[in-house]
Amino acid sequence: MENLSHSASLHAAAVVPSHAGTEHLGNELETLIRLKEAAENRLRQNPDFVRIGVYEQAIRALRRLQETPIEEGLFAEEAHVPAALPARTISQADAAAEVLREHGKPMRTIDLVEPVRAKGARVSLNHPESSLSSSLSKDSRFEVAKVRGRRVWRLQAATPRPAA
Secondary structure, three states: OHHHHHHHHHHHHHHHHOOOOOOOOHHHHHHHHHHHHEEEEEEEHOOHHHHHHHHHHHHHHHHHHHHHHOOOOOHHHHOOOOOOOOOEEEEOOHHHHHHHHHOOEEHHHHHHHHHHHHHOOOOOOOOOHHHHHHHOOOOOOEEEEEEOOOOEEEEEEOOOOOOO
């Protein structure tokens, strides 16, 4: 491993020009990018490297679970419920409506996820943006808009509460 790292740094030092001229930087940049991509591809074929990625995903998921309230009876004795989360459960759409009203301007789905969770709504851990976007698209209070080329959610001008 150390030899590979040493040879990579030697190659990088040989490719990067020591003179002030920049006329050949494009070719050297392309060469370094190809070398980096080749090394990444070799790593992806290594089963240990793949396992590390799986372990990292599992660790992130478990950390998110530690920060999320767990339903009664499901490992309740080990549950860690942050004090900042409200005790009530609210729908994603109702929470998003509150967040958008308080924020006063349209927001991207990714920017809505955490404030909606903070209001007490349950949002998928695996695909939070998809879950929230799906919920909002089914509610007549919301509409999608484009702001500076980005898709955002906003409340419609007249926001009647949906029938329960």
